[in-house]
Amino acid sequence: MGKVNVCLKRSYVIVISLIAVASALLLGGTLFNHGYYHQNEEVEETLLTAIHAMYIISTITLALTITGVYGACKEKKWALIVFAVGMILGCLFMIFIEVIGLAVRPEMAEGLKMQYLRKLPLNNATESFIDTMDDIQIHLQCCGLDQGYLDWGYHIPQSCLCGEESTNPCVAAPRDSNLFEHVVDDQPIMIYNESCIPLLIAHQMESMHTLCGIILGITLLWILSVVLCIFILCRLNKKEDIPVVVYSPQAKAGNYTALTDAAEYT
Template sequence: MGKVNVYLKGSCIFVISLIGILGALLLAATLFTHGHVYNGEDEEMDELLPGLQLTYSISIIALILATIGMYGACKEKKWALIMFVVGMILFTLFWITRDIQALARRSEVAEHLKMHYRQMLSQNNTSEMNDTLRIVQIKLQCCGLDQGYLDWGYNIPESCLCAEEPTKPCVAAPRNSSLFEHKIDDQPIMIYKESCLPYLIAHVMEVFDATMAILLGVILLWVLSVVLCILILCRLCKKEDVPVVVYSAEAKAGNYAALTELAEDT
């Protein structure tokens, strides 16, 4: 069995430790989210349960593989390193496939979000929904969800009013709206022109792209751990060159008798 380079072994242990830490953090975040959602509404729990189950599986599998790989790297056990390499390769291939499918369906995700928000507006026209939309309007500098200020009808909220230095386009509010109820002069009231739906979808897609980028980085970390473990296995399977011991009949005590006698005379 060959000797493993200390830098190779240390690099492998460091990378596997990162994988274990990420798995532990993901498990902790999943447990926290599960506990938080569990105290909420049943409908919200039903929507998030498949995602929570998936993150539970990812974190637990990552922790198990990291434990096996750490043991194999520290103790230089071939069977543990082989189990880690095989498991991590299968895990990586699974997530590469999921990433490709998610990127291929990116446009479908945007359309699904658009339909989802429109259904929320039509089915949940409550004060809570309106308050949430008002907060979004101030933050994203927009008005209405789908059709701009027309979504509010007569009661256009003050959250649609343009800021002093707006970054989004504004338009004069209709004079038959609630904004002119207590107004005396004829100066126009400027409100945001564009609806919030495009900005909401763009924001969600930015989060989607960031998530894909983070997952790609994690996959590269997994691939690096596999490469390092394979290198360690190659070193362990390599036979060291042992010098061959050859017996010679001439190498006997009588050949050195002259040297012994010379030493005694002196």
């Protein structure tokens, strides 16, 4: 069994330690989100499936990193092989998720649009969704979902009002809306002109791009750990060159006898 280079072993341990820390943080975040959404009885089935998937991924990855550290420190081939095979399968799974995510972006955008359109008309929406819309309109500087402020009818909320630092275009609110109920002068009231659905979809797609970038970075880190693990296995499988002991007829007792005789005369 060959000797593993110290720098190679340290690099491998550092990389899989980073993977272990990321897995532990993912597991902790999954536990927190599960506890948070568990209080809501109307949690979607897809969200629960995603939480369970995060449990499985984080737990398996954490177990593989522990096995990999043990194999590197104790120079156990079986542990390194288990780590390498498990991480290779994980890399293939992450690449598959990345490709699927990029392929379903148009369908996801259309699905989000249809989901929001089902909430119309807004004047008949629930109070919880109206509160959500208020936060969205303030944050994204928009008004309404599909047709702008017309989606609200007569009751245009205060969250549609243009702020002093607004960057999106504004228009004058209609005079027959509730915004002019207590106004005595003729000054126009400016509200956001853009509807929220395009901005919401763009925001969701940006979040998806960020997620895909994170997944790509994690995949590259996993690939690096697999490469280092394979190098360590190659070093362990390499046989050391042991010098062959050969008998030499020149190594005679007489040679030493001569030295002994010479020492006696001194």
